[in-house]
Ligand code: ADP
């Protein structure tokens with residue numbers, strides 16, 4: 152018999168090195184991983200056999216069998232699932248095939264050895280966890296519909312071998328030669344306990360084969376979602392979630408229900424506690440599985456949930472779809488569309504309830520998933536209003552989160568719009584000069600930091616008939632808003648500011664100095680302590696929106712903006728005095744350029760010509776020091 156020797160992919164070797172030498176204490180999980188793989192393999196064959204019943208070759212009672220030999224110290228896990236051919240073996244057991252394991256490896260490079268060990272429990276290492284308890288692992292397998300069986304074998308130290316083998320029927324047998332420390336995994340009570348703990352929810356029987364022929368089924372062996380809710384414990388739901396969703400957290404919400412009426416299906420849906428690491432990966436397939444009358448059809452079906460709910464995982468089992476439906480036929484299937492609408496409504500109402508009854512929990516949920524949910528505001532018109540009511544925001548008037556409804560109750564007399572400012576982080580936003588006038592009048596401003604905000608705002612436009620308005624765009628209209636601050640009255644005293652005539656002179660001279668760098672120069676009513684700031688045109692794009700578009704190459708150039716100057720600022724007053732006496736004084740030219748650069752810096756923008764800026768600043772400082 153010829154045997155081929157192969158090397159593991161470098162990443163696998165590294166992983167195995169850690170797994171083999173790991174002091175990770177909960178070794179039991181290897182069995183959960185192997186049973187889970189066996190059950191997946193049976194699901195795959197069951198699906199393939201819908202179109203090609205001959206693949207079953209008469210063996211249609213799917214099960215996982217456990218065989219022990221406490222003399223040779225061997226545990227075998229056997230299934231009659233899809234099996235693997237040579238190519239499958241190399242791809243699946245020689246490389247890092249699954250995302251949980253990939254994530255584990257990714258996390259490794261950043262941490263030390265002791266921490267790596269903990270990660271095994273957090274991320275799971277799938278098949279490779281067998282090497283935690285076995286010095287030698289043999290996989291004998293035959294793919295359903297093929298004639299040749301194969302034997303894969305390894306001690307987990309860098310190499311594995313593949314050779315032709317003999318096998319009755321199809322499926323996979325994984326034989327673990329346990330190391331002396333792990334004799335316990337041949338003991339019946341040990342296996343019984345592990346299977347009950349971790350694999351009870353597996354839909355096919357896990358059978359312990361006994362020498363006396365009285366084989367014992369160790370698990371419940373009925374699909375969890377088909378059992379009555381009252382028979383299912385929290386622990387069982389949690390284990391199912393972890394298995395089904397490849398998750399390492401506990402579910403935040405578990406929603407198990409029966410939809411009845413025009414469309415009948417069972418839903419077992421989970422909302423995660425933690426954000427999956429690949430939530431923004433366009434290639435990500437979710438973990439919502441579609442079954443038709445308990446037969447697994449597909450996972451991560453796009454047609455089952457809108458993208459803004461892509462973090463939801465679980466199972467949907469339909470009574471109405473035909474069993475022989477192909478994955479291709481699922482697209483635009485009217486039954487599926489109805490299920491999708493039903494699931495969306497159900498999830499929305501669960502979120503609404505949670506937002507009222509468990510506001511802390513909901514806020515944590517929002518921190519993790521709010522940016523994804525907000526995609527629904529421009530993608531899902533029918534549910535827009537409900538999503539908008541769920542949405543939570545940071546604002547100048549609260550340290551935590553606020554709803555739009557609460558914002559509206561805090562609006563000032565005469566305030567017509569819901570004001571917002573957007574940017575990268577809340578603290579930087581709070582310091583924006585554009586907010587000064589709003590702060591002085593006590594007007595609340597929403598602080599938006601998700602890139603997605605730039606997309607839904609233009610398409611939503613209003614909440615309760617109030618426009619959303621960027622504070623970095625157009626006129627601030629602050630004059631109409633009544634201030635509730637008594638001290639504020641003095642701010643309105645005109646004599647505190649530069650005179651109209653001198654300010655006009657200054658504005659004219661700044662315009663000349665800045666030329667086409669700027670669209671306009673205006674007197675500001677939104678500034679109180681800063682000298683100047685940049686504003687986008689009323690008709691133009693929001694400042695940050697435009698910058699974001701530029702970053703993504705959606706626009707070529709940032710369009711010229713408006714420079715607003717603060718007539719009450721002492722520097723502006725002094726410059727105005729100079730401008731009305733002699734508009735041609737060279738200092739005004741330098742000052743105009745410095746003001747523009749300063750406004751750009753406040754915006755967090757890079758200066759187009761930092762060298763000239765520095766030179767000009769030096770000059771002005773020198774003059775200030777007197778010579
Ligand atoms: P995952 O199950 O998350 O994909 P694993 O490391 O557990 O990752 O398994 C890697 C792959 O090996 C599986 O995706 C599957 O293709 C294959 N595999 C493992 N066990 C079996 C089995 N008993 N029958 C068929 N294929 C299997």
Ligand code: MG
Nearest residue numbers: 187188277278
């Ligand atoms: Mg697995």
